[in-house]
Amino acid sequence: MRFSDVIWDSPDEHDLFVQEAQELLASLEEGALLADPPLDALFRAAHTLKGSGGMVGLTDWVTGAHDLEDALDQVRGGSRTFDEELQRETLQLVDLLRAELAGAAPGPAESANPSVWELTWDKNAPMLGARAYQAWQAVAAAFPGTASDPPEEELSGWTGTKSLLRVPAGAGPSQVRKALAAIDNLLSAEPAAESGGDGPSPDERAAALSPVPAPGGPPPAAAREGTIRIGAASLERILEGLGELLLDQGQLEHHWGGTADQATRSVLDHMRRRALDLQDLTLRARMLPLDTLFRQYPRAIHDMAKQLDKKIRLETQGGETELDRLVMDRLHEPLLHLLRNACDHGIESAKVRASQGKPETGTVRLAAYAAQGHVHVRVEDDGAGIGWDQLREKAVRQGWMSSDEALHASSDRLAELLFRPGVSTAEKVTDLSGRGVGLDVVKAFLDEIHGTITVESDRQQGTTFHLELPMTMAIMTALIVDAGPWTIGLPILTVERIDVAKQAGVNTVLGQAAVPDEDAPIPVYSLAQLLDPAAPHEDIYLIRVKDGRTQAALAVDEVRGQQEVVVKPVAALASITPWLSGVALLGDGRLALMIDVRRLVPNTRNDRERTRDDGILRAGSNQMELLVFQLSDGQRYGINVYKTREVLRAADVTKVPEQHPWLYGFLRLRGQTVPVVSLHRALGLPEPGPDAVMLMTEFNQSVQAFPVDMVDRMVRVSWDRVEPLPAVLDSAGAGHRRFTGIIDHAELGPIQLIDFEQILEQVAPPEYPPADINEYGPVTGKMVWLADDSRVALSQVEKALRPLGVQVRTFADGEALWNAVQAGKPLPALFVLDVEMPRLDGYTLTQRLKHDPRTHQVPILLHTSLSGHWHADRAQQVEADAIVTKFEPAMLARTVAGLLLPVGMVRGSHVEVRS
């Protein structure tokens, strides 16, 4: 007999069987995946499965369980080992029996063989709908899951004489009749199969009577698994359509609200209720239990444990917690990454664990629960914990923190470092992890879906990553407010309270408006001003918001109330306005801008800390990260890290005859031919030693390798610590000057900054635009101020601009140009600034010039050898008008010409960028 053929005495009996079987199968699976399977427990599980299956007559089930029981008994007796084959057989049986349960064992509310009862009513009796409702209620009370046709929610106005009830299997006819005994005006109640007639078959009726999930509860499994598969995208479109219907309804109410008669209002109300029900239903159809995801991991952990030669078991909890399918689909990789980390870096080897008095088998626990509108997922391990001291050392080494700061940094602050790109605290890189790639990706995923991640870790006790995810991405409850000219939606989960601004006790703390709070003052920002400093605003109310670590009080003009909104992203704006999570159409036709609080509120305490500690250099900080290396003279030299790509330990260089003497030849790297340039020859040093490494660089829009004798480390230095070369050393002509400056580093001593562009220019001179360009007539004679610490670059730029007929005044670095501005000289029509300059870098200088009323309207072109969009972003941060990558003379000339043309002809607010 198959499971689907079992006739149960009661739904409870069915329930009990399924529950017990699922638990036993889970323990079989879990035990089989352990390196040291608990034989007795496995045997007991197989034995109990066999026994309970036998009691209800499941023959195939019993045979399978019996065979496993036999095999396990042999292992216990020593005539067989629990080898991979037996493990596979066990897992196969688990899968088979689960399929039996899942495929043919719907829950009690949607039994496979429901019975359909036809109720015949006295046509002369009044309020038959109410009677039919009473009948459904009476039977449903005895047999939960009973459904009515017409649906129970439509019975209030029903006036027919025959209605149907679908009663779950296991409900005996006498019990159904007993439940209906007290119902008035019921002429007869008969199972539909016995009633004959030309109507639909009982099966068809049963199908027609598929239960509608009760509001507030998850849809029954069978309803979800029904016979129709529907793509997530289709559900998304249905949701969108329903959202639009609700909007239309809202607009109708808005237009007719005051004038509609009772009948119209009633229809509008009904339309709204039905649309909301359908929206809820569709949304729930998109929710899946996390088990869908979790069940993929036991095998993955098993494989990882084998690969790492460790003993690891995975415990899962809360798999029934439901999550939006769209979120879940994207959660898999981040979770897998965290599990990999736990197995690889968290759980120790059995030997180490034993020596520490821990169980040899490490535990990784994956737990989920829903709370406060979010789904929480915890990935816990009982392993070694994070090496905070190791992370402290790294933070200091990388220049992210001073030694003192690192020493006193809390684990919370240190934990934030884990999510930086390239950070790994793993002692060694393995095939699984430890490459420093990954946690930043996990963080990026959570940022994208507006979730959060935190980490707790104790040495030798283990590590827990706590993920907080939105339950759904489609609908959001928002607080709608007005701020300046905008209507704004704030996720309700971020709103802590609303105060009247005048009564909130707003004060200032060191010039920053703030309201008192239990721990510390909370900064106050005008929401309208955050969006646009010029926006008019009244700031009547204060909305206290908290999202993760971001906490602030946002002043708004009006609070319109709470609404369920469908948030729609605007693709074109995604990367321009990251604080805008989308827009929502409101019932009155207005568009609300949905705000991501963490991305809009810039200056909470924690953000300030983060900003200060951010490993990513910010434009205008006048700092750079330097990779320090040594050449054959044992002295230290430096190159901006942004010019470097990687360091190769060994590389085969193919020599090319008849080349520039500084060119060794080329090497092949990942399909690319890269020229190898000799710094030693350029600087007149002995050739590199046998242990030389290859420094791969990318600047001036090309990739090139430089052999160096040793790479020291990276240091962060301030440009104001970079001194130009002493005059006596700086007397060489532009073509012979090889350095741009020198730094006296506290730990490493003098570090010389090599003029890499100059060396490259000697090896591969650029092509200049023809001297007869005459298309830039209107710019002739205009003054351009040019700052670059490389004499070669100064000379190159002058040469490139010569065809424009402009006058060029040169400065040896940013500081010199700034001093000239301060001296009140007649200002130029354009600044062309190098980015990397001693004393004052190009970003910081741009920031100063753009904030100085005398120069803020003068266009600025940043001219840099650093490639990539990242630098375009930084240029934008400091409001540069254009950024051009070195060195394309024609492009530079065109962009300069564009910036010099009168406003209205060319300039507008957009100029060329090359990166």
Next chain:
Amino acid sequence: MEEQLLTVRVGPYLFGAPVTAVTEILSHLSVTHIPQTPDLIAGVAVVRGQPLEVWALWAPLGLEPRQTALALRWESARGVSLVAVDAVESLWSPGQPLARDLWDSLVPPAISPWVESGYRMESEWLWSLAADLPDRLQSSILGGGRLAAG
């Protein structure tokens, strides 16, 4: 034969929009301005339930920004968006375009990447806009060729 163009005005200038790209002409739009966006984006408007970005060419043409009264619903590879115009004139079947080197230097560099061809239409110049105009505008604000300074 060249593709038909829908002739539109942006300020005093005459442009041609490929009829295959323009799927609708929309008037009386309610455009919500989005703060912290470049001048190229006039805002977002809702068309049959879908929020669409509204591109505006006024700023790069050196014209004062204005209220969007009329927009072309423009379909490109990236999706649907709106392009604000001041007036829609007529359908026009262009003849032979002018050689690019005759007009390239006349068109402001800020606009040049978005212009496909130049024509003489009676006593006026007409600039035909690229069929993938919204994609090019998007790429320009993302720094794929141009950097928004505003």
